[in-house]
Every structure is written in structure tokens, then in C-alpha cells.
Amino acid sequence: MTDLADLDAVELCRGYRRNEYSPVEVMEAVLARTEARRDLNAFVSLQPEAAMEGARAAEALQQTGGDLPPLHGLPYSVKDLTFTRGVTTTMGSRISADFVPEEDAVAVARARAFGAILFGKTTTPEFGHKIHTSAPLFGRTMNPHSPDVTPGGSSGGAAVALAAGMGPIALGTDGGGSVRIPSACCGTVGLKPTLGTVPNLQAGDLFSSNVHVAPMARNVADTRLFFDVIRGFDRRDPFGQAQMPTPRRCDSLKGLRIAWLPQAGNPVDHEIAALTTEAVDRFAGEGAEIEEITLDFAALEPHFMVVLEALLAGRVGAALESRRDDLDPTLVIHVENGRKHSALDLAAAGAARTRAFQQVQEVLARFDVIASPTLSAPPLPHSQDPHGPVAINGVPAGRVRATWYPYTFATNMTGHPSISIPCGWDTSGLPVGFHMTVAWYQEDFLMDAAALAEDVFAFDLAARR
Structure with missing residues (x-):
């Protein structure tokens, strides 16, 4: 029972x-x-x-x-x-x-x-x-x-x-x-x-x-x-002023135009690559139209870090001198970095964010969905340094954010809706995520497509609980 x-x-x-x-x-x-x-x-x-x-x-x-x-x-x-x-x-x-x-x-x-x-x-x-x-x-x-x-x-x-x-x-x-x-x-x-x-x-x-x-x-x-x-807009939020547009719906994977982004300027674990490519192939088997694309989201990482660290410095900086010992040392590093970022750094981050938005918009003018792995490697060990390099396929591959999850932070920079759903298990018994992004305000379409994919993937979490 x-x-x-x-x-x-x-x-x-x-x-x-x-x-x-x-x-x-x-x-x-x-x-x-x-x-x-x-x-x-x-x-x-x-x-x-x-x-x-x-x-x-x-x-x-x-x-x-x-x-x-x-x-x-x-x-x-x-x-x-x-x-x-x-x-x-x-x-x-x-x-x-x-x-x-x-x-x-x-x-x-x-x-x-x-x-x-x-x-x-x-x-x-x-x-x-x-x-x-x-x-x-x-x-x-x-x-x-x-x-x-x-x-x-x-x-x-x-x-x-x-x-x-x-x-x-x-x-x-x-x-x-x-x-x-x-x-x-x-x-x-x-x-x-x-x-x-x-x-x-x-x-x-x-x-x-x-x-x-x-x-x-x-x-x-x-x-x-x-x-x-x-959901629903609020007059106090500057991005929440308009009424929700009429939702677009997705009732079939057949004919769905998918831009497949297997890499985003970063290496990918071989098993993750195989499992997510298999997931895309299942879309194709259901009649979706797949085309591989290239976007260098990893190159956004320095600009994302400026935004993140400036925010943390503004939020926590006042406590740094009086309560440093109470803070996580990895947070202290971010706050100290944030204090060093200049107005020019923030302006450059805003410009990079604008360019990324325009690039994603161009892709979504031709496709319904951008699909990718959620992460480029399985869950990392607890010992992973949040500021250090991550190993992919046994080789140091670059800083964690640029290497492990450029697919996710990129759409925080652009504001587009994205979802991660599980698509399978790796040989270590760990779940693998599949990432999908659509145009602004198209969450209904995104969740329709994700629900159809969920049926195709037939992922069973309860069996591993």
C-alpha cells in the first residue's frame, strides 16, 4: 500500500x-x-x-x-x-x-x-x-x-x-x-x-x-x-506590469522544433552526454524536428559572477567586519570579490546579459524549445570547492559555474523560462536532468512539452526512494 x-x-x-x-x-x-x-x-x-x-x-x-x-x-x-x-x-x-x-x-x-x-x-x-x-x-x-x-x-x-x-x-x-x-x-x-x-x-x-x-x-x-x-503579475514588480498573454499550448511532440544544445562552451561527462542524447533521440522518434546548435553560455560566467558577487556584497558586506567568523568562508570570498567589482564591471555584465538575451531570442525565433543537459556532470562530491575547478571525464575542466551548469545560469541572465526534468539514471544510480527553455511567458507550452517528455522518459523516482 x-x-x-x-x-x-x-x-x-x-x-x-x-x-x-x-x-x-x-x-x-x-x-x-x-x-x-x-x-x-x-x-x-x-x-x-x-x-x-x-x-x-x-x-x-x-x-x-x-x-x-x-x-x-x-x-x-x-x-x-x-x-x-x-x-x-x-x-x-x-x-x-x-x-x-x-x-x-x-x-x-x-x-x-x-x-x-x-x-x-x-x-x-x-x-x-x-x-x-x-x-x-x-x-x-x-x-x-x-x-x-x-x-x-x-x-x-x-x-x-x-x-x-x-x-x-x-x-x-x-x-x-x-x-x-x-x-x-x-x-x-x-x-x-x-x-x-x-x-x-x-x-x-x-x-x-x-x-x-x-x-x-x-x-x-x-x-x-x-x-x-x-503565478500572476504584481504592480510592485517592474517585470510584472503586463497581463499574462494568451497561452500557447503543445499537444504533441510531433513537429516540435527543438534546438539541441549538447554543449555550451564546456565539456560534458560522457555518460551524461549519452543519456541526454538518447533523450533527444526519443523526441525524434515521436516526430520532433531536431537541429543541433551552438551557444557559448560558458563565456557568460565572468559576467554572471559580477552580478552574483555584487548582490552578495550589497546584502552581506555590512556584516563582514563584525561577524566574519559566523559566515561561511566561501561566502566571504564572494563578498570580498563583490567589493572589488567596479561600475564598469557591472555595465559590462549588463551588456553581456543583453547580448545573451538577443542570442536566445534569435534561436527561439526559429525553434520552439532549446534543449540541453541540465548539468554537464553527475552530482559533485561534497568536497568540491565552489570556487575551484571541476573535473569532467577525470580531467580538470574549468571553474564550477562555467563548466558544471552554464545551461542554467544563462537563462537567469536572459530571464527566459526553463525547466529541469529527470530523464534517466546513470550507472552509479544517480539521476540525470534534462533542461528545456522557451520564449518569455510561454510556461504553459514549456510544461506541456515537459509533460509529454516525462511520459516518453518514464522516469521512476519512487522505485529508488
């Missing part, structure tokens, strides 16, 4: 409406699973009392026989970078360990209003700064598929929780791949929407922001269910 904690969000919602499942029993199962998997260290904090109170209220509403909200009774977690009213939001840092927001982030408020029940805050590296999910505040988060490798970052706790059955949906953030990287490492799904489609009012400079609030789940249908509730 399937444990209630392993049920997907769409199935739970359907069952609630038929009165087949109890929100109280589901929440109890999720909390029990979370307690049983404390070894994974996926949560900074849990809110069991409030969660059970919310579940009892959901059950009472369900018994009235009236209409239920879209996320009725669904347990969900929030990455601990995102504001949650009345619930500590640490940013993964000792320097903000006692911060309690007075207001919810927009996505959290929408999830709450439409019936989802917050039960915990998931782990993140300090201020989301690195590829591993570890921090002095809480220690190391473990990959549920192997103790030897990272679950990725910075929404690592969220992906681990999903993969281990600790909640069917999760809210993450993505500033360079932070929902897609851990999704690829853990075998889950992460959607980075178009910039501004899910408002993110926490950024100090919204005009140059590249951080997206993003839904995560174990499959595309659950990701879409969550996204449909948290």
Missing part, C-alpha cells in the same frame, strides 16, 4: 474532492516521514503544530461538501530564503538566525490563500551563494540517492524533501539554477518561470534582478498545479 506521504499533489487534490483522503492523516504522514528522514538534514525548521492546525481546518472545510481551493490541504515547504509571516527566515545564516518576517512573500501569501499548508522551511546555503546546500547554521544536507555527493544548491533542501517524500510540492528560488540544479541532482522537477511572472519583491534592486521564485515537485503535473496558483 502506498504511504500517504508518497502521494503526488494532483492525486491528493483529486482524493480530497472525493473525500478519499484526510488532510489530517496526510499531514501526519508527511511529518512522520520528515522525522524519519532527519538524516538527510533537509529542514532548517519545522512547524508541526501550526501545520496540524491547518490540516484540521482543511478537513473541517472538506466535510462541509463545499468548493475547495486549488491547493486544499496540501503540505508544502518553503526555502529558507523566502519570507514567511511569523515564521523564522534565517537565509541559512547565523547573522539572521532570529529574523521573523512580518509579511509573507507574494508566492507564500498566494499558496496560503489557496489552501496549501506550510509545515517547514528547507535548507539553503547562506544567502543562496553556492552549489552545495551546507552552511555553518545547520550543517550539510545530504543527497537521498548517495551520501557521497551533493544534492545541489541552493534549493537543495527542497529537492531532497521532495525526493524523499517529505511533502508533494515545495517553493524554491533560482538565481543561477538554484531549483534546476538540485532537481537534476535529486531526480525531481524544477521550473524557473519568466522573470517577474512570480513576483519577487525581496530583491533590493528589482530592475537588475535575476532571481526567480520557483515551484518544485516530483513531476510536471504537480509543478504546474503549484505554479498556476503562485
Whole structure:
């Protein structure tokens, strides 16, 4: 018999409406699973009392026989970078360990209003700064598929929780791949929407922001269910001023025009290359039109680092002198680098971002989807230096960001919506992610195509749980 904690969000919602499942029993199962998997260290904090109170209220509403909200009774977690009213939001840092927001982030408020029940805050590296999910505040988060490798970052706790059955949906953030990287490492799904489609009012400079609030789940249908509730423009977000355009849909892989990007100026692990090429071949077998393209996203890395490090310096720099010993040493390096970047560096980064946007637009004028691996190599060992070179096929291949995930940070620079879905397992038993990007505001088309691909790939996460 399937444990209630392993049920997907769409199935739970359907069952609630038929009165087949109890929100109280589901929440109890999720909390029990979370307690049983404390070894994974996926949560900074849990809110069991409030969660059970919310579940009892959901059950009472369900018994009235009236209409239920879209996320009725669904347990969900929030990455601990995102504001949650009345619930500590640490940013993964000792320097903000006692911060309690007075207001919810927009996505959290929408999830709450439409019936989802917050039960915990998931782990993140300090201020989301690195590829591993570890921090002095809480220690190391473990990959549920192997103790030897990272679950990725910075929404690592969220992906681990999903993969281990600790909640069917999760809210993450993505500033360079932070929902897609851990999704690829853990075998889950992460959607980075178009910039501004899910408002993110926490950024100090919204005009140059590249951080997206993003839904995560174990499959595309659950990701879409969550996204449909948290999406929608907001007058306070400069990228959220227009109404959503009429959605374009994708009802078949036949005739789908795919630009295949096997490399982005970086080397790729042989097994990753083989598995993702096999995935593209399956698209072709379903009638998709495939053409290989070239884009040097790796060359964007110095400009991406200027944006990232300037942001971190602005956010954390004031604490550097008084609380340096409380900070992760890898974060200190970023902040010190950020202090050295000049206005000319920022201008050059903005120009590079513009060029990259135009290049992606040119490709998407001819194709429906840009497809690639999510990562160029399997999940990295915990010992990987976030500032050092990564080895690909046993050979040092360049700095981690330019080499391991140029596919993901590039679309943070351009703002295009992207999704990572699992497409298979490597010979070490680790999941492999497949990355898809479409035109601005075309999330419905993207998720249609991803759902079709999901059926073709037939990836089974539950079998490895």
C-alpha cells in the first residue's frame, strides 16, 4: 500500500474532492516521514503544530461538501530564503538566525490563500551563494540517492524533501539554477518561470534582478498545479506590469522544433552526454524536428559572477567586519570579490546579459524549445570547492559555474523560462536532468512539452526512494 506521504499533489487534490483522503492523516504522514528522514538534514525548521492546525481546518472545510481551493490541504515547504509571516527566515545564516518576517512573500501569501499548508522551511546555503546546500547554521544536507555527493544548491533542501517524500510540492528560488540544479541532482522537477511572472519583491534592486521564485515537485503535473496558483503579475514588480498573454499550448511532440544544445562552451561527462542524447533521440522518434546548435553560455560566467558577487556584497558586506567568523568562508570570498567589482564591471555584465538575451531570442525565433543537459556532470562530491575547478571525464575542466551548469545560469541572465526534468539514471544510480527553455511567458507550452517528455522518459523516482 502506498504511504500517504508518497502521494503526488494532483492525486491528493483529486482524493480530497472525493473525500478519499484526510488532510489530517496526510499531514501526519508527511511529518512522520520528515522525522524519519532527519538524516538527510533537509529542514532548517519545522512547524508541526501550526501545520496540524491547518490540516484540521482543511478537513473541517472538506466535510462541509463545499468548493475547495486549488491547493486544499496540501503540505508544502518553503526555502529558507523566502519570507514567511511569523515564521523564522534565517537565509541559512547565523547573522539572521532570529529574523521573523512580518509579511509573507507574494508566492507564500498566494499558496496560503489557496489552501496549501506550510509545515517547514528547507535548507539553503547562506544567502543562496553556492552549489552545495551546507552552511555553518545547520550543517550539510545530504543527497537521498548517495551520501557521497551533493544534492545541489541552493534549493537543495527542497529537492531532497521532495525526493524523499517529505511533502508533494515545495517553493524554491533560482538565481543561477538554484531549483534546476538540485532537481537534476535529486531526480525531481524544477521550473524557473519568466522573470517577474512570480513576483519577487525581496530583491533590493528589482530592475537588475535575476532571481526567480520557483515551484518544485516530483513531476510536471504537480509543478504546474503549484505554479498556476503562485503565478500572476504584481504592480510592485517592474517585470510584472503586463497581463499574462494568451497561452500557447503543445499537444504533441510531433513537429516540435527543438534546438539541441549538447554543449555550451564546456565539456560534458560522457555518460551524461549519452543519456541526454538518447533523450533527444526519443523526441525524434515521436516526430520532433531536431537541429543541433551552438551557444557559448560558458563565456557568460565572468559576467554572471559580477552580478552574483555584487548582490552578495550589497546584502552581506555590512556584516563582514563584525561577524566574519559566523559566515561561511566561501561566502566571504564572494563578498570580498563583490567589493572589488567596479561600475564598469557591472555595465559590462549588463551588456553581456543583453547580448545573451538577443542570442536566445534569435534561436527561439526559429525553434520552439532549446534543449540541453541540465548539468554537464553527475552530482559533485561534497568536497568540491565552489570556487575551484571541476573535473569532467577525470580531467580538470574549468571553474564550477562555467563548466558544471552554464545551461542554467544563462537563462537567469536572459530571464527566459526553463525547466529541469529527470530523464534517466546513470550507472552509479544517480539521476540525470534534462533542461528545456522557451520564449518569455510561454510556461504553459514549456510544461506541456515537459509533460509529454516525462511520459516518453518514464522516469521512476519512487522505485529508488
